[in-house]
Amino acid sequence: MEFQIGQRWVGKAHKPFIIAEMSGNHNQSLERALQIVDAAAKAGVDALKLQTYTADTMTLDLHEGEFFIADENNLWKGSSLYQLYQEAYTPWEWHKAIFDRCAEYGILAFSTPFDELAVDFLETLNVPAYKIASFENTDIQLIRKVASTGKPMIISTGMASIAELDETVREARKYGCKNIVLLKCTSTYPATPENTNISTLPHMEQLFNCHVGMSDHTMGVGVSVASIAMGATVIEKHFTLSRADGGVDSAFSMEPDEMRSLVVETERAWQSLGKVYYGATEKEKDSLKYRRSLYISCDLKVGDVLTKDNVKAIRPGLGLPTKYLDQLLGRKVTKNVAKGTPLTWEVI
Structure with a gap:
C-alpha cells in the first residue's frame, strides 16, 4: 500500500512524510515566502504546501451577516470572509518561483486547490500531489476534478462524518485516484490536544483501507509525535518564520526550531515502533x-x-x-x- 509522491515514499516502512504548510504566512511578500521555503528546507521537511485560490473564488465581496466573522472565539474576528482571503491568498504568479525554490533544495512542492480553475492552473506546474482542505472535503465536484488527475490525494477530514468521508473516498477512487491519505484534523485554530482524538487514526485506516496522518493545528509537537504510534504516516503543520511577525495563521504555526524538532521526534517515534519482541535484543x-x-x-x-x-x-x-x-x-x-x-x- 506504500506509494511515492515525487521521489518520496509514503508508508509505514518509511519515515514520516512531513509537510510544512505556508498558507498565508508570507504576509503578502514573495521575499518572505521564499525565506519560508529556505527555513522549511533547513528544518528537514519533505514538502512545502501552498493554498491556491483568490478571494473571489472563495466567497462574495460582502461584509455583513454570515459573510462577517463576529464570533468572539474566532481567531479572525472582525474581518469579513472576503477580507480574510484577500489577506491570506498566495498570488498565483508566485507559485512557480516558490516551487522552483523548493526544487533547488530537493523538497517537494504542491498545493491545496479550492476550485476547478485552481486545479487546472496547478496542473500546468506539474504538482506531484494534491491536498484537500477540511472545509472542501465534501465538495464532490472538486474531489472528482482532483481525482481525475490520477495524482495522490491528501484529504483533511475535519468535521466530516463517516458517511461524508465514505462518499468522498468512493468518488475519489471512482474518478481515478489510487493513492489516498486521510488526515485526522480538528478544524479549530489552534486546536487543543483534548479535542484531537488521535485514537481515530487506526479505525480510519482500517475503515477506508488507506494511509492516515495528521493535519495538526495544536501547539508543539506532542500530538504529532503521538500520532505516529497510532499509525500516522503523514504530518502536516502550518509553518512561519516567527509567530511574532503576525499574519493570518501565525498564532498556530510552527517556527523553524519547532519544525526541526517535529522532523526529528516523529522520525524517532517511527523508528521506535519496530515489531512485537521479547527478550534481549542483539544490542542488549x-x-x-x-x-x-x-x-x-x-x-x-x-x-x-x-x-x-x-x-x-x-x-x-x-x-x-x-x-x-x-x-x-x-x-x-x-x-x-x-x-x-x-x-x-x-x-x-
Whole structure:
C-alpha cells in the first residue's frame, strides 16, 4: 500500500512524510515566502504546501451577516470572509518561483486547490500531489476534478462524518485516484490536544483501507509525535518564520526550531515502533552480565555452610539466578571459595 509522491515514499516502512504548510504566512511578500521555503528546507521537511485560490473564488465581496466573522472565539474576528482571503491568498504568479525554490533544495512542492480553475492552473506546474482542505472535503465536484488527475490525494477530514468521508473516498477512487491519505484534523485554530482524538487514526485506516496522518493545528509537537504510534504516516503543520511577525495563521504555526524538532521526534517515534519482541535484543546481550545474581560475599573453606551472611544477590550476573537462593542456603561448599566468586552448582 506504500506509494511515492515525487521521489518520496509514503508508508509505514518509511519515515514520516512531513509537510510544512505556508498558507498565508508570507504576509503578502514573495521575499518572505521564499525565506519560508529556505527555513522549511533547513528544518528537514519533505514538502512545502501552498493554498491556491483568490478571494473571489472563495466567497462574495460582502461584509455583513454570515459573510462577517463576529464570533468572539474566532481567531479572525472582525474581518469579513472576503477580507480574510484577500489577506491570506498566495498570488498565483508566485507559485512557480516558490516551487522552483523548493526544487533547488530537493523538497517537494504542491498545493491545496479550492476550485476547478485552481486545479487546472496547478496542473500546468506539474504538482506531484494534491491536498484537500477540511472545509472542501465534501465538495464532490472538486474531489472528482482532483481525482481525475490520477495524482495522490491528501484529504483533511475535519468535521466530516463517516458517511461524508465514505462518499468522498468512493468518488475519489471512482474518478481515478489510487493513492489516498486521510488526515485526522480538528478544524479549530489552534486546536487543543483534548479535542484531537488521535485514537481515530487506526479505525480510519482500517475503515477506508488507506494511509492516515495528521493535519495538526495544536501547539508543539506532542500530538504529532503521538500520532505516529497510532499509525500516522503523514504530518502536516502550518509553518512561519516567527509567530511574532503576525499574519493570518501565525498564532498556530510552527517556527523553524519547532519544525526541526517535529522532523526529528516523529522520525524517532517511527523508528521506535519496530515489531512485537521479547527478550534481549542483539544490542542488549552485552548488558545481560550486569543482571543481579548470587555471589560468595566472604572467603569460605571446604565444609562451610551457605547463609545469608556469606551469599549475596548482587551485580554482576555471572552467578546463579537469585531465584535459587532458598535452595542453596544451608548447603555446604565442596572447596575453598574466595570472596567475589560467582556462586555455581559446582561449588556445593
